[in-house]
Amino acid sequence: MKRIDRNRVDASASDERLDHEAYCRAVKRATTESAFARGALIAFVSLFMILFLIFPLACVFFEAFADGARAFVRALSTKETLQAVKMTLLATGVAIPLNVVFGLAAAWCIGKFQFWGKGVLISLIDIPFAISPIIAGLLFVFLFGASSSLGRFLAEHNIRILFSAPAIVIVTVFVTFPFVAREIIPVFEAQGTDEEQAARVLGASGWQIFWRVTLPNAKWALLYGVILCNARAMGEFGAAVVVARNSVKTNTLPLHINTLYQSYESGAAPFAVATLLATISIITLVVKTMLEIKIRSAESTDG
Amino acid sequence: MGIEVRNITKTFGGFKALDDVSLQVKAGELVALLGPSGSGKTTLLRIIAGLETPDSESGSVFFRGVRVDSQKVGERGMGFVFQHYALFRHMTVFDNIAFGMTVKPRRLRPSKTQIREKVQALLHMIQLDNYADRYPSQLSGGQRQRVALARALAVEPQALLLDEPFGALDAKVRVELRSWLRRLHDEIHLTSVFVTHDQDEALELADRVAVMNQGKIEQVGTPDEVFHSPKTPFVMNFLGQVNQFRGRMERGRVWIGRYEGAATNDEINGDANGSNPATIFIRPHDFEISTEPRKGRLSFPATVVRVRSAGNVVHVEMVTEAGETLFAETSHQERAALSLENGGRFFLTPRNLRVFTDDVEENDEVDKPQRAASF
Numbered sequence: 213m214k215r216i217d218r219n220r221v222d223a224s225a226s227d228e229r230l231d232h233e234a235y236c237r238a239v240k241r242a243t244t245e246s247a248f249a250r251g252a253l254i255a256f257v258s259l260f261m262i263l264f265l266i267f268p269l270a271c272v273f274f275e276a277f278a279d280g281a282r283a284f285v286r287a288l289s290t291k292e293t294l295q296a297v298k299m300t301l302l303a304t305g306v307a308i309p310l311n312v313v314f315g316l317a318a319a320w321c322i323g324k325f326q327f328w329g330k331g332v333l334i335s336l337i338d339i340p341f342a343i344s345p346i347i348a349g350l351l352f353v354f355l356f357g358a359s360s361s362l363g364r365f366l367a368e369h370n371i372r373i374l375f376s377a378p379a380i381v382i383v384t385v386f387v388t389f390p391f392v393a394r395e396i397i398p399v400f401e402a403q404g405t406d407e408e409q410a411a412r413v414l415g416a417s418g419w420q421i422f423w424r425v426t427l428p429n430a431k432w433a434l435l436y437g438v439i440l441c442n443a444r445a446m447g448e449f450g451a452a453v454v455v456a457r458n459s460v461k462t463n464t465l466p467l468h469i470n471t472l473y474q475s476y477e478s479g480a481a482p483f484a485v486a487t488l489l490a491t492i493s494i495i496t497l498v499v500k501t502m503l504e505i506k507i508r509s510a511e512s513t514d515g
Numbered sequence: 516m517g518i519e520v521r522n523i524t525k526t527f528g529g530f531k532a533l534d535d536v537s538l539q540v541k542a543g544e545l546v547a548l549l550g551p552s553g554s555g556k557t558t559l560l561r562i563i564a565g566l567e568t569p570d571s572e573s574g575s576v577f578f579r580g581v582r583v584d585s586q587k588v589g590e591r592g593m594g595f596v597f598q599h600y601a602l603f604r605h606m607t608v609f610d611n612i613a614f615g616m617t618v619k620p621r622r623l624r625p626s627k628t629q630i631r632e633k634v635q636a637l638l639h640m641i642q643l644d645n646y647a648d649r650y651p652s653q654l655s656g657g658q659r660q661r662v663a664l665a666r667a668l669a670v671e672p673q674a675l676l677l678d679e680p681f682g683a684l685d686a687k688v689r690v691e692l693r694s695w696l697r698r699l700h701d702e703i704h705l706t707s708v709f710v711t712h713d714q715d716e717a718l719e720l721a722d723r724v725a726v727m728n729q730g731k732i733e734q735v736g737t738p739d740e741v742f743h744s745p746k747t748p749f750v751m752n753f754l755g756q757v758n759q760f761r762g763r764m765e766r767g768r769v770w771i772g773r774y775e776g777a778a779t780n781d782e783i784n785g786d787a788n789g790s791n792p793a794t795i796f797i798r799p800h801d802f803e804i805s806t807e808p809r810k811g812r813l814s815f816p817a818t819v820v821r822v823r824s825a826g827n828v829v830h831v832e833m834v835t836e837a838g839e840t841l842f843a844e845t846s847h848q849e850r851a852a853l854s855l856e857n858g859g860r861f862f863l864t865p866r867n868l869r870v871f872t873d874d875v876e877e878n879d880e881v882d883k884p885q886r887a888a889s890f
Contacts, residue, residue, distance in 0.1 A: 415589035
């Protein structure tokens with residue numbers, strides 16, 4: 213008797229739900245520690261954070277002003293520092309838009325289509341995270357260096373990539389390209405294609421669907437990816453140092469800080485410049501936290 | 516003619532979701548595609564809409580006499596309401612409803628004031644006048660479903676397709692929305708097709724019901740036709756509660772175990788005069804319960820194992836001599852008159868039954884005229 217069977221199934225499902233709730237409560241009881249253990253754990257983690265994160269960061273700001281405010285301003289306004297800022301802004305300015313375009317395209321095809329080799333593509337996107345930045349730098353040295361045919365071709369046509377601005381830009385793009393894609397893929401996967409289909413039935417073109425439905429739904433995740441990408445692009449050192457070869461012209465902020473620090477005579481100057489990056493990190497952290505709250509509230513009010 | 520589907524087949528990988536399906540929907544008609552999950556009903560609806568393409572060598576979809584196979588989804592002039600509403604979550608109710616109008620090419624696009632008026636009218640129609648600035652997440656399920664409907668109607672479609680329109684709603688809202696939708700359909704007479712797995716919904720709402728099973732349409736007919744004259748065992752089984760017995764058909768007489776009786780020709784699907792094993796279906800409310808067997812009719816004994824009397828009818832669970840469980844229904848008065856209690860032995864005489872001889876089930880002959888049947 214069909215209908216009766218269905219009722220039976222429903223009843224057992226609600227039983228299971230009740231059982232599950234009771235189970236969760238039991239697990240919570242069993243995994244909740246005593247007040248002392250909790251306090252000790254919180255104290256330990258807080259102490260660790262203060263010792264290894266907040267204290268060093270405070271030191272940077274403290275050291276930056278060790279030679280006085282005038283020295284601080286002077287360190288920031290040298291030609292080399294300004295050049296490094298420019299270089300960093302260039303690399304970041306190129307990396308972010310490319311990242312956004314690549315991230316959206318990759319997330320679109322991974323999140324909204326089914327195709328053969330999708331798993332492989334997802335793993336490939338993570339390559340820059342998996343390999344050391346130094347290796348990434350060396351990879352491009354090999355690619356554009358005199359030992360490769362591409363390098364020889366470039367040399368013949370007098371195109372200089374290695375040890376100049378284009379190389380910095382290229383490695384920055386390389387080490388940052390997973391950021392936006394990784395943030396948007398889960399959003400697209402979770403949302404599915406229902407809204408796009410609805411838009412299509414209502415007569416929207418592919419372009420209209422993208423701008424009016426898909427992109428607005430992914431905007432917080434996109435911004436989050438951009439923030440992370442920005443932080444990484446500005447702070448990139450390992451790959452850049454390999455392809456830049458320590459010349460003033462190709463120094464980015466991190467490379468410039470390193471140069472200053474290595475030269476011993478500069479006193480507080482490296483710390484002064486470092487405050488720039490540290491400030492950016494703090495801003496990143498704040499924006500990132502705000503975005504996380506936004507994304508979470510957007511998720512919890514999902515249609 | 517509204518919508519016509521001709522010989523559509525659709526395979527996903529090796530799975531045949533639709534197998535040579537044909538269906539006609541008259542202009543202004545409300546048709547339900549009813550079937551269990553996996554029966555192909557949603558696939559058929561999506562093919563009509565153009566969201567899915569049928570197998571290349573199979574048939575076509577016609578809409579208002581025009582073959583629409585090569586037309587894109589947005590060009591067919593059909594509205595589609597998705598099962599989970601698929602409202603644009605970042606847009607207000609107003610923007611959701613206006614969307615279809617605002618994406619039109621500039622020369623066809625209504626002016627801002629026209630759009631505003633149209634949306635206001637639709638909001639009034641769905642009884643959500645003051646909800647224009649809300650977001651979908653701030654609405655209840657029933658309200659979302661109405662917004663989805665208004666959004667589909669805003670572009671003035673020539674047909675409306677609804678995929679499990681009430682599937683995600685709780686029982687009470689579902690019933691309310693169902694009668695609201697029926698009233699709406701009676702007002703605007705838009706050719707409509709909706710998919711459901713809920714027989715009550717299909718029988719209450721639709722002008723005609725197409726019962727689907729395993730990629731085929733088993734029967735198309737008015738709710739009365741499919742409920743009272745099911746053409747296949749599946750339809751009998753799927754629509755309403757039913758008791759099923761294995762027995763025989765022997766020269767016009769129905770046999771269940773050692774009991775037998777006459778059956779009318781209407782009740783028999785298949786060879787009435789041969790000698791064949793058969794499946795006999797009897798609905799619980801079609802049993803007459805008595806203390807003595809009825810002479811000259813199919814009347815067999817069974818023992819009461821459980822009586823459930825909370826409700827407007829009394830549900831009785833019984834066991835036959837052969838140990839089969841069956842369900843019967845009777846009135847409260849009848850129950851009192853019979854003093855029907857657990858352990859009592861009674862005779863059951865079907866007022867109506869339905870016989871499908873085994874040659875029917877095996878033979879495809881019966882299926883074919885049904886699928887080709889047109890209305």
